Amino acid sequence: MSSSSAKNTHILVIPYPASGHILPHIDLIHQLVIRGGLDITVLVTPKNVHFLNSLVSLHPTIETLVLPFPSHPNIPAGVENMQDVTIDSFADISIAFGQLCDPIIHWFRSHPCPPIAIFCDTLFNPWTHRLVSTLGIKTIGFMPTNAQFFFNCFSHLDSTPSFANEITLKTKDNWGLLINSFTELEGDEKFKSIKGFMKHDRVWGVGPLIPIKAGDKERGGPSSVPTDELMAWLDSCQVDKSVVYVGFGSQIRLNRQQMEALGNALEKSGVRFIWAVKNDHDHVVVPLIPSGFEDRVAGRGLVIRGWVPQALILSHRAVGSYLTHFGWGSVLEGLIGGVLLLAWPMQVDHFSNAAMLVDQMGVAIRVCEGLTSVPDSENLMKIFTESIKEDRSERIAWMKLREKALNAIKIGGSSYKAMDDFVTQLQS
Ligand code: UDP
Numbered sequence: 001m002s003s004s005s006a007k008n009t010h011i012l013v014i015p016y017p018a019s020g021h022i023l024p025h026i027d028l029i030h031q032l033v034i035r036g037g038l039d040i041t042v043l044v045t046p047k048n049v050h051f052l053n054s055l056v057s058l059h060p061t062i063e064t065l066v067l068p069f070p071s072h073p074n075i076p077a078g079v080e081n082m083q084d085v086t087i088d089s090f091a092d093i094s095i096a097f098g099q100l101c102d103p104i105i106h107w108f109r110s111h112p113c114p115p116i117a118i119f120c121d122t123l124f125n126p127w128t129h130r131l132v133s134t135l136g137i138k139t140i141g142f143m144p145t146n147a148q149f150f151f152n153c154f155s156h157l158d159s160t161p162s163f164a165n166e167i168t169l170k171t172k173d174n175w176g177l178l179i180n181s182f183t184e185l186e187g188d189e190k191f192k193s194i195k196g197f198m199k200h201d202r203v204w205g206v207g208p209l210i211p212i213k214a215g216d217k218e219r220g221g222p223s224s225v226p227t228d229e230l231m232a233w234l235d236s237c238q239v240d241k242s243v244v245y246v247g248f249g250s251q252i253r254l255n256r257q258q259m260e261a262l263g264n265a266l267e268k269s270g271v272r273f274i275w276a277v278k279n280d281h282d283h284v285v286v287p288l289i290p291s292g293f294e295d296r297v298a299g300r301g302l303v304i305r306g307w308v309p310q311a312l313i314l315s316h317r318a319v320g321s322y323l324t325h326f327g328w329g330s331v332l333e334g335l336i337g338g339v340l341l342l343a344w345p346m347q348v349d350h351f352s353n354a355a356m357l358v359d360q361m362g363v364a365i366r367v368c369e370g371l372t373s374v375p376d377s378e379n380l381m382k383i384f385t386e387s388i389k390e391d392r393s394e395r396i397a398w399m400k401l402r403e404k405a406l407n408a409i410k411i412g413g414s415s416y417k418a419m420d421d422f423v424t425q426l427q428s
Helices: 017-037 046-058 086-099 101-110 123-135 147-155 165-171 190-197 227-234 256-269 312-315 329-336 350-360 377-387 395-409 415-427
Strands: 009-014 040-043 065-066 117-121 136-141 176-179 203-205 245-247 270-278 299-307 317-324 340-341
Touching: 009 017, 009 101, 009 415, 017 040, 017 046, 017 136, 017 329, 017 415, 040 046, 046 065, 086 123, 101 123, 101 245, 117 123, 117 165, 123 136, 123 165, 136 415, 147 165, 147 176, 147 190, 147 350, 176 190, 176 415, 190 203, 203 415, 227 299, 227 312, 245 312, 256 270, 256 377, 312 317, 312 329, 317 329, 317 377, 329 340, 329 350, 329 395, 340 350, 340 377, 340 395
Parallel strands: 009 040, 009 117, 040 065, 117 136, 136 176, 176 203, 245 270, 245 317, 270 299, 317 340
Antiparallel strands: none
C-alpha cells in the first residue's frame, strides 16, 4: 500500500548500483525528505535492498520498489552491483537496467499517486528518455561527482558514438541536474558553463552531501570487523590526527606488486594505520597481503579484509591522513572529516579530481597515479610520516576548504539554498 499523500510531490529515485553512487543518492534523499512535501520511492534490485536500511529506518515513509535484476550476456548471473565486476561493465549494467523500463511503466500506471519526476543517475540517461517520454514526466539527473567532471564531459562531447558521449548528450535533455559539490570549491564560472551546455538554469550544486547516520544501521553493508572494536582501537590512539587510513573504495583491487610496495611503506614508516583491503571481484582470490606483514605491525596497524565503515573512520579524531583512489565520495568524506588526502587516482573521474585538488588548489598530496602503477616504497614511506604532521601547507589549505564546505551546507549557505531552490522548483 502506498503512503503517498495527495498533497505531496511523489518522485521515483533510481540509483546506479555501485556503492559510490547509491550511497550519495541516499544522503541526497535524506536531505530532500527533511525538507518536507515529497514522497519518495527508491528503485533497487534484490541484492541492493540492504543499502536502503539506514535511510528507511530514519524515514519509514520512503517506499522501496524492488524489481529483479535483468539478465545481460556480459554480466554473470547473480551480479547486481558494480562492486562484483570491473569498471569495463559499467555500460552493460546500465543497459541491463534499461530492461526495467516496461516494469517501471507498469508500476507507474498502477500507482494511485504516480511520480511527477524521475530522479535518476545520469549513467541511466541512455534509456530514461524513453521512460519519461512515455510517462510524460520530468527527469532530474544526479551523478555523484563534481562540476569539473561535468564540465569536462560537456567540453569533450563530439560525434563519436560512445556510451560516454551518449550519456553526456542525453544529460542535456534532463529537466534538472544536481551536483555533489559546492560553488566555493569550483567557482561560479564552472556552474555557469554547465548551465550554458544544458541551455537552462536548473543546475544545482548541493554538496558536500553528509553521510547519514542511523543508529546501528551500517552504511553500505555490515562492517567486516565489529564497529565498536574498531572505534575502541581508534579511541585508544592518544594523539589526534596520528592514524593513516588506506582504502581504495569499493571498486579498485591492487595487484601483488602494489600491495607489497604499500605494505613495505606502511611497515617502515612506523605510523599507526588502518588498511582496508578487498577480495578480488570473484570473491575467491584472497587479498594479497604481504606474508607475515600483520604480525610485524601488530599493535600499531589494522588490516581489515572486506567492507569497512569508512565514513565513521574518516570522521574519527585520531585519523589524520587518507591514501585514496580519489573517488569523489571518498574525497568528500575526507573533507568532511578534515583528513588530509594522499592521492592515488586510478580511473575515470579520479584523474580530474586530483588535477583540481592537487595540481590547481594544492590541498592534497599526489602519491602515485594509474591503475597498475607501483609506488616507490621509500617515497611513500616518507609521505606517510609527513602526512600526519600538523603544519603541512596542504593540510592547512584543506582545513580552510573544509570550513567553506561546512558553511555551504549550513542554513543560508550556497548548497543549502540550492537544495531549497531545487525542491521549490520541482514542486511548482
Ligand atoms: N565504502 C565504505 N566501505 C568500504 C568501501 C567503500 O563505506 O569498505 C564507501 C565509501 O565510504 C564511499 C563509497 O563507498 O562512500 C565509495 O565511493 P567512491 O566514490 O569513493 O569510490 P568508488 O567505490 O565508487 O570507486
